[in-house]
Amino acid sequence: xxxxxxxxxxxxxxxxxxxxxxxxxxxxxxxxxxxxxxxxxxxxxxxxxxxxxxxxxxxxxxxxxxxxxxxxxxxxxxxxxxxxxxxxxxxxxxxxxxxxxxxxxxxxxxx
Amino acid sequence: xxxxxxxxxxxxxxxxxxxxxxxxxxxxxxxxxxxxxxxxxxxxxxxxxxxxxxxxxxxxxxxxxxxxxxxxxxxxxxxxxxxxxxxxxxxxxxxxxxxxxxxxxxxxxxxxxxx
Numbered sequence: 001x002x003x004x005x006x007x008x009x010x011x012x013x014x015x016x017x018x019x020x021x022x023x024x025x026x027x028x029x030x031x032x033x034x035x036x037x038x039x040x041x042x043x044x045x046x047x048x049x050x051x052x053x054x055x056x057x058x059x060x061x062x063x064x065x066x067x068x069x070x071x072x073x074x075x076x077x078x079x080x081x082x083x084x085x086x087x088x089x090x091x092x093x094x095x096x097x098x099x100x101x102x103x104x105x106x107x108x109x110x111x
Numbered sequence: 112x113x114x115x116x117x118x119x120x121x122x123x124x125x126x127x128x129x130x131x132x133x134x135x136x137x138x139x140x141x142x143x144x145x146x147x148x149x150x151x152x153x154x155x156x157x158x159x160x161x162x163x164x165x166x167x168x169x170x171x172x173x174x175x176x177x178x179x180x181x182x183x184x185x186x187x188x189x190x191x192x193x194x195x196x197x198x199x200x201x202x203x204x205x206x207x208x209x210x211x212x213x214x215x216x217x218x219x220x221x222x223x224x225x226x
Contacts, residue, residue, distance in 0.1 A: 034214075041219075042219055042220075043115070043202055043204075043217035043218050043219045043220050044154070044202070044204075044215075044217040045217070046214055046215075046216075049214070089153055089154075096159075096166055096167070097142055097159070097161075097166075097206060098156060098159065098167070099215060101153035101154050102153055103151075103152055103153045104151075104152070104153050
């Protein structure tokens with residue numbers, strides 16, 4: 001069945017460092033891929049999405065490229081800020097109108 | 112546009128008591144989801160409604176959990192009786208039937224502590 005695997009956290013970085021959070025997936029067909037973010041004490045928010053191979057989703061300085069050949073959707077940001085500290089979830093679309101979720105990666109940014 | 116509303120935000124109960132959570136989705140969103148999120152884990156889908164019909168409740172512990180969505184708008188999730196392992200954040204999300212790419216919009220969640 002469809003599944004998502006994320007790198008384990010926590011990931012701890014200094015402010016202005018480069019961020020990569022790995023996400024790989026197993027799926028039949030051509031799913032859409034998502035990154036959601038959960039700030040402390042809040043619900044999940046859609047960060048970015050990509051709907052077909054080679055699409056690049058981007059938002060708030062974050063980017064992720066849908067790589068079908070490596071079944072990956074890694075999240076990157078060139079220069080992280082303390083305010084980026086949160087839990088990041090990778091997800092893919094599954095029928096009917098459902099999302100298959102990764103376990104989440106906690107990101108801690110130190111000033 | 113108002114977001115997904117949930118109440119209460121926090122609830123503490125003793126085991127074997129009952130509890131209910133309420134969700135009001137974004138106006139016009141036909142699909143509503145209830146998730147359970149245990150600390151350090153991803154969301155687990157409990158039940159999915161399309162309008163007021165159930166699409167998927169395969170992971171809902173039906174001996175103690177129940178949910179309804181009357182008139183295809185608001186929804187209530189109930190636990191009776193609660194167990195210690197039900198301590199979690201309960202998230203409600205909604206989605207438009209016209210959303211081609213499965214975007215879901217989440218409420219702030221209800222943090223349940225069972226003692």
